[in-house]
Amino acid sequence: MALLSVRDLVVRFRTHDGTVNAVNGVSFDLDEGETLGLVGESGCGKSVTNLAVMRLLPSPAGRIEGGHVYFESEDLVGLDESEMRELRGKEIAMIFQDPMTSLNPVLTIEEQMVETIKAHKKVSNKEARARAVELLAMVGMASPEKRLRDFPHQFSGGMRQRVMIAMALALEPKLLIADEPTTALDVTIQAQVLELLSRLAADHGTAVILITHDLGVVAGMTRRTNVMYAGFVVESATTADLFARPSHPYTVGLLHSMPRLDAEPGELLIPIEGTPPDLRVMPAGCPFAPRCAWRVPQCWTENPTLEPITATADVQMTGPNATHRAACWNRPTAEEAAAGWPLRAGFVAAQDPSEASR
Amino acid sequence: MTAPLESQSGGGSVAAQPLQATPPMSAVAAGTSPESQPLVRVEDLKMYFPITSGVLINRHVGDVRAVDGISLAINKGETLGLVGESGCGKSTVGRTLLRLYRPTAGRIIFDGQDITTVEGSSLRAVRRRMQMIFQDPYSSLNPRMTAAGIISEPLEIHGISGGRERRERVRDLLATVGMDPDYGDRYPHEFSGGQRQRIGVARALALQPDLIVADEPISALDVSIQAQVINLLERLQGEFGLTYLFIAHDLSVVRHISDRIAVMYLGKIVELAGSRDLYERPLHPYSIALLSAVPIPDPAVEGRRRRIILTGDVPSPSNPPSGCRFHTRCWLRERLNNPERCVAEEPQLRAMATGHQVACHFAEEVDGTAEQVQVTGRPAVASGSSPSTAIGDAS
Secondary structure, X not given: OOOEEEEEEEEEEEEOOEEEEEEEEEEEEEOOOOEEEEEXXXXXXXXXXXXXXXXXXXXXXXXXXXXXXXXXXXXXXXOOHHHHHHHEOOOEEEXXXXXXXXXXXXXXXXXXXXXXXXXXXXXOHHHHHHXXXXXXXXXXXXXXXXXXXXXXXXXXXXXXXHHHHHHHOOOOOOEEEEEOOOOOOOHHHHHHHHHHHHHHHHHHOOEEEEEEOOHHHHHHHOOEEEEEEOXXXXXXXXXXXHHHOOOOHHHHHHHHHOOOOOOOOOOOOOOOXXXXXXXXXOXXXXXXXXXXXXXXXXXXXXXXXXXEOOOOOOOOOOOOOOOOEEOOOOOOOHHHHHHXXXXXXXXXXXXXXXXXXX | OOXXXXXXXXXXXXXXXXXXXXXXXXXXXXXXXXOOOEEEEEEEEEEEEEEEEOOOOOEEEEEEEEXXXXXXXXXXXXEEEEEOOXXXXXXXHHHHHOOOOOOOEEEEEEOOEEOOOOOHHHHHHHHOOEEEEOOOOOOOOOOOOOHHHHHHHXXXXXXXXXXXXXXXXXXXXXXXXXXXXXXXXXXXXXXXXXXXXXXXXXXHHOOOOOEXXXXXXXXXXXXXXXXXXXXXXXXXXXXXXXXXXXXXOOHHHHHHHOOEEEEEEOOEEEEEEEHHHHHHXXXXXXXHHHHHHOOOOOHHHHHHOOOOOOOOOOOOOOOOOOOOOOOOOOHHHHHOOOOOHHHHOOOOOEEEOOOOEEOOOOHHHHOOOHHHHHOOOOOOOOOOOOOOOOOOOOO
């Protein structure tokens, strides 16, 4: 039984400019102790998916309009706020991108940590404080007893993120959602924080969902990866499989559009043409079709579902043998994925039928 | 200790040469081969920002030493990359170079002319030849001006062309940066981030400058759009013979676009080398740590790499550590049993036999360490596929 099981999740935002289709039927599973990467650009729905799991969508604009989120077999979508409160922090914890805005600037670290611990555990102030000291020491804070009395602004960005990690792990949650935890940090500090995060998660057997736009971070940190685009999961595989054999044109595009530190000289960057999608307009076909070099006529009319890239009856959703799946009508071959564009002689990306008729 | 990378020199015609420092020389002269004229030269540039305290009388209590004595030269038509973590002074170097600040000390020589202290009309004349591309395409465009207005503003300020001619020029510029010339009537909010950055590039090109300082030009863009802008900048450089100072924190991007790279730490250049050399054979402990921290999108490579985790944070530039500024976080110093020299004596940028310039007393010790070799995650020593650095071209 999976620890977390998201089924056909649909999230929409009602705004003055129309309805934003942020998440459009996302399903995935997560086992205990597993690390899952969620990659995609801003607006692809990776953060919204997890805010929905935590039931922290900005209300009233954002709503779960369909699907289920099963955590240890319990559907979180039906829970009321007080039941959710019990779960948050204790069972599922979250780390955000910007540690400055997620810490209260007018309270000391001690007050915030003690409050978190006491909200879920019947312990005395003294015990809670001792636990806080222990946690800060665990995340590598020098002289933790002294630093407890400091305010958030007295910490550097990397240190603040350590405090966040300490608080997130305070109640030994089963699932930790880290939303771009190192995007605001410098690379050397990013290395510190990621190393800490993966070591602690492994020590405690915590399952981690790591949300990031950086494929390099995914490659080093996760066992399994979902690639998202326009509110859909477009490719899902073990991280090793995903990088060895990217099978969705968007994944291929992402890999070719970023310079690699270890690339040969004269490396050619192949940008993904066009602009990110407008989520207010539900596409008729594949959401990536307008930017895709591999598109065929069918892509304009029918949205492909996530299917195994090699036919199999036994689809594994989790674990080291998870089935490699992609949502694409015309998957890039291994050679094409390596080259970054279609190699078939005479292949031309299919024209948008609505443009053609004009 | 022979560096394993030397074995990569193609064909083996270049004899492995021991790494040694040449006698101290003007840091400016190195890296500037006689045939390529430097467009910009900076000598011992310092830019301090005062810290004051007091209500009525502002007492000067200290300085933020954003840039603290750097020397470099940018040759015509080349791209010099400037990397470092936030607060290292890389943006200040770019801004001081453009004389947006008046430097505290040192000299800036632009195309043979000393522009360190020029003011007024002569400064304006120089500014025509150097432009800037900013990081944030949202805040760097005036929301009340149309794209055409934004792009033609430099022409207006410098009184170049007018009327129909200027309108034509704006249309040309929009086409040059890959946009529909008819988009000139639109306002910034009607464009995506990538398109806005293209408008910023068109504005920088309007005066046909020689030098463009690009300060983190892609870090605010979506991943899929970054390559579009990188490719655009590279194409424009070829078309117009532009010289770039490319400032960024992302080493993969800097390495891709730059001919040479300067690595900065706390207001100082710690290493300056060809972008290939810097990656293949970094000689400063900080460069190695920085390179090792950059994630590579390949799980197989990531599994092989050894990451150097630097402890602690960057010290404050208002009170930098004595001696070598990196000594408080240096992994090499620890290994060498904390030599006193790192604390007592500030290392100068010195030219090595490989053509590198490096500011470390113990750069020779860096060469050949497992850390240096493993920065790239290459399985041990790669085969002779990639010819290594230009060994021995130092004077």
